[in-house]
Amino acid sequence: MQIGTVSLPGRLVLAPMAGVTDLAFRQICREHGAALTYTEMVSTRALTYQDKKTPRLLELAPNEHPAAAQVFGHDPESMAEGAKIAAAVSGCELIDINMGCPAPKIVNNGDGSALMRDPDLAARIIEAVKAAVDVPVTVKFRKGWDEKSINCVAFARMAEAAGADAVTVHGRTRAQQYSGKADWDAIREVREAVSIPVIANGDVFEPEDVPRILEHTGADLVMIGRGSLGDPWLFERANVLLETGIVPPLPPFAERMDTAVRQIELAAAQKGEHIAMLEARRHVNCYLKRTSGLKSFKQRICALERLEELYVLIDELKRAVED
Structure with a gap:
């Protein structure tokens, strides 16, 4: 699988999760078959203000390549500068822009999924980041803000037009947070609307969920989040299932x-x-x-x-x- 100039050794990637996907957990997941991992989301404002703690979040493990650094913010200039710093500090192969985080403290600042309500600003951010870094740029977002404003298809087209090399779609709205069921139909609609790679995210908890979401959505890759907590073997078991049609058991x-x-x-x-x-x-x-x-x-x-x-x-x- 290819994202821009970056080749991935598999189709399963570990989702960036604040407070969870630290260096240690990412290293474990890579050992068990994750083809791509993302840093926890990093504030571009903190990077540009030279916050001393933030660069620690960008440290990568020796086995963690290719890797993505995920950044968030809402000011195009700050996002561009912060993304450039993130790429230099981490040595990552991809920059991912978070436009999907539903946390109130993020959304209330105009970051994360709040950007789904302002596609014009989101486009300017993607264009600015794309111009600032020498690595492929991806964008992660949701189905929409709420059920009355489902705009993931239009948002994906905007991201592609602005220069994104791939998009990740979480099949829930911001209003849902992490409740209810992920809408795989919405991810399929995005896949049919754009020509860049699409990463499907939402409700992958067992190895059998991986071929199901791939078949249902037509997505190129699968992002696994909460299902991997305490279960890094989900990656290698799903990889074996994709290759052989057989699910190996969990280790003792x-x-x-x-x-x-x-x-x-x-x-x-x-x-x-x-x-x-x-x-x-x-x-x-x-x-x-x-x-x-x-x-x-x-x-x-x-x-x-x-x-x-x-x-x-x-x-x-x-x-x-x-x-």
Whole structure:
């Protein structure tokens, strides 16, 4: 698969998710078959103001190429300057513009999915970013602002005309946030309306969902978001399904727990043990989502403070499940 000048080794990509897709999780997902990963979304305003913390979000792992840096904002000039900085700092192969985030703190500033209400401004942003960077530019957006203003097809055509090399469509409106069902029909309509690659996003939680969304939408690639939490094997299992028609089983519980530990260790190495352990409370519980009867362990996970505590707890979990 090709996006502009960038060749991808597969059709499955990891969605950018704020507070989730950090360096550690992206590295794990690449090891398990994600063909493309995106940084967490980065404010171009923060980059242009030389915020000291923001560049850390742009660090890429050695195995993370090709990769995309995702930026957000609403001022064309700032977006262009910030995107140029993001490309230089990260060494990424793609710049992705976020025009789909539904979070109130983002939308209230005129960023994210708020731009779907102002296609003219969105076009100027895409044109400015495209002129500022030497890598392909992609745009991620939603079905529309709400059910009364479904404009993803027109928005995709605008993005293509403004120079976007690919678009990602999340089949929900901003009003839906992450509730309800993703509208794959809307993604298919976008695919039929533009000639650039289209990435389908929404409601991919099992390997079988991948061929279904590809067939239904005709999309070129599939972006996996929440379904990957605690389940990086979703990528490799879906890849095998696409190649062979057979879904391989999940690895044994002990192996899954070892991967959870490694993810937290990688996070600790990048951002320090304290922050990593706070985030581990969510991530490790996600790795347990397919295993029932572990309520007491899940409560203990939510109190983790040190890696040593995690090692002890994981050993107990392995024994409990094996028993």
